[in-house]
Amino acid sequence: LFLCSIVNAPGHLVDGAPHHLRARFLSAKKSPGYAWHYVDHHMAHAASAFFASPFQKAAILTLDGRGEKSTTGYYFGEGLCMDKIADVQMPHSFGLLYEAVTTYLGFLHSSDEYKVMALASYGNPAFIDYFDKLISVHPDGTYTIGDPRLEETFGPPRERGGPIEKRHLDIASSLQKALEQKVLQLARWLHNKIPVDDLCIAGGVGLNCVLNARLRDHGPFKRIWVQPAAGDSGTALGAALWVDIQSRHQGPGLATQPHDYRMDHAYLGPSYSDEEIYDFLCYAKQDFAELASVEEDVADLLTQDKVVGWFQGRMEFGPRALGARSIIASPLNASMQARLNEIKDREDFRPVAPVVLEEEANHWFLNAGVSPFMLFVHDVQSSKAGLIPAVRHVDGTARIQTIRQDQNPKYYGVIKEFQKRTGVPVLVNTSFNTRGKPIVCTPRDAVECFHSSPIDALVIGSFLLHKREKA
Structure with a gap:
């Protein structure tokens, strides 16, 4: 078959x-x-991680639910070469275990795992011993996972949409802590096998930003790069890079030849010119105005605590909105987190994330460096926590995005103008969509989402749509 x-x-x-x-x-x-060309699933993940990374020599770790028979892969990349070191095969899978617990907790598997990660911060790892015994990491880098038997162990599963009990919080916390501890063991094994400074990560488990931060802070590698479309969508990138290298480069010395693509941003999707946007807004009979200065005018709206739909340039590749198809808001009031969750019809426990000017990041978030893809958490600096309460999660962390002017000039400019007005170089950035809907892609998507939600204003290209206040 x-x-x-x-x-x-x-x-x-x-x-x-x-x-x-x-x-x-x-x-x-x-x-x-x-x-x-046929490209193995985990090979595609690995290629997407290494050949898009800033590193010319790195260990590579792929972690997901499943791909063909494999669930975890270890690779070594150097120059234009990449070799498989070892793998772990079905049925032993961190991704599948996380999926199983996601389902047990009343969420949608292969979709809502990030909700379990967020929920974990509210609980205590009361069941860590259970998960520790369930997962065994072996000296050869492989691991085995037993049958979780969640209902037998923890009782009836949570109904979808039902109340969240303390045991649900503690199960999520225990799973997350166990994942961090066990993957840290895998990273140490990989570093012993491939003693280099840099690690590349892909696969759906690589979207777990709390795990990534644990590997960053306590793992053996000096630097970690996670491919921003780490889930299965990123295999398209990896397959293309891998086949391209194999097709265009042959012969000896490939390990000494640098790969020439570096993924400094994720703005790889479609874009729409002001002319195209104008034509659509006229066709849809929208009331709109052209802005003289997008950056200054949007900063003014944000300082008035308006929630702004932000549609600019090429769409992001991957699951994160990174300033092209975003909802942006001020982080100054703690109530903004609940307000955004209400606008997007999200669960109350879910945090919202900050975008910060790259040059200011370390002043606001502990040990923050370059982090353009929202794939790591950092502690909010204690001296700044009271200034940006909307983006500080219950555990004191934030999943940050850093931004430079050359990556996204308008997005950077809005934050810079907001800083001039408030002294704060940080905004809330969340995806431009509502519950159950994909992130908006086209002008039509943006206008429909704007009018079907309580978003205050839409800035689309150079144009502003603004809802009138009720008398």
């Missing part, structure tokens, strides 16, 4: 392409000039 699926994959890919991409794939069906 597996071989049959490989043989028939080209036809499935061409005929199964989404409608808006089908025209591109038709030429692949007709032309003999195209070659189809």
Whole structure:
């Protein structure tokens, strides 16, 4: 069956392409000039982590639910070379264990694991011994996970949408702590096997920013880079990079040749010109105004505690909104976290995250450096905690995004203007969508989300849509 699926994959890919991409794939069906390549799932994850990273030599760790038979992969990358060192195979999987607990706690598996991570901060690791015995890490870097039998151990599962009890908080906390401890053991094994300074991470488990921070602070590697689309969407990037390198580079000395792509930002999606946006707004009969200075005018709105839908430039690749399709707000009032959760119809316990000017990050967040993808948490500096209460989670941390002017000039400019007005170089940044909906992509998506939610204003390109206050 597996071989049959490989043989028939080209036809499935061409005929199964989404409608808006089908025209591109038709030429692949007709032309003999195209070659189809099979790339192993975890190899694609590893390639996406290493060949997009700033490192020329690194250990690579991939962690997810499953891909073919593998659930965890260890690799070594140098220059244009990448070799597999070892792997862990089904049914032993940190990703699948986290999925199982996510389902038990009443959330949607393969989707809501980040909610369990957020919930963990409210509990105590009262059941850490249970998970510690369940997961065994072996001297060869492999691990085994027993049958969790969650209902037998912890009682009836939580109904979706039901009340969250203390035991639910403690289960989430125990799972998270166990994950951190066990993956830290894997990282130490990998470093002993490949004693280099740098580590690259991909796979869905790599989106666990609390785990990433634990590896950063307590692991054996000096630097860690996590590919921002670490989940399965990132395998497209990895497969493309891997096939490109194999196709264009042959012969000896590949380990000494640097890879020439570096993922300094994730703005790889579609963009829309002011002309296209203007035409759509007119077609949709919207009331709007053109702004003389987007950065200054938006900063004025934010200082008035307005919640702003922000639609600028190329859309982000991956699950995080990073200032192209974002909802932005002031972090000065603690009530903004609850307000944004209400606007987006999210659970009350979920935090909102900050974006901070890169040059200011260390003054506001402990030991903060360059972190453009919201993939690590940092403690909020105690001297600043009272100034940005909306983005400080219950455990005192924040999942930060740093931004430079060259990465996103308008986004950077708004924060800079907000700093001029308030003294605070930080904004709240959350994804531009509501519950159960994808992040907006097109001007139509943005306008529909704006009008179907209590967002105060929409800044789309150079244009402003503003809701009138009720009398």
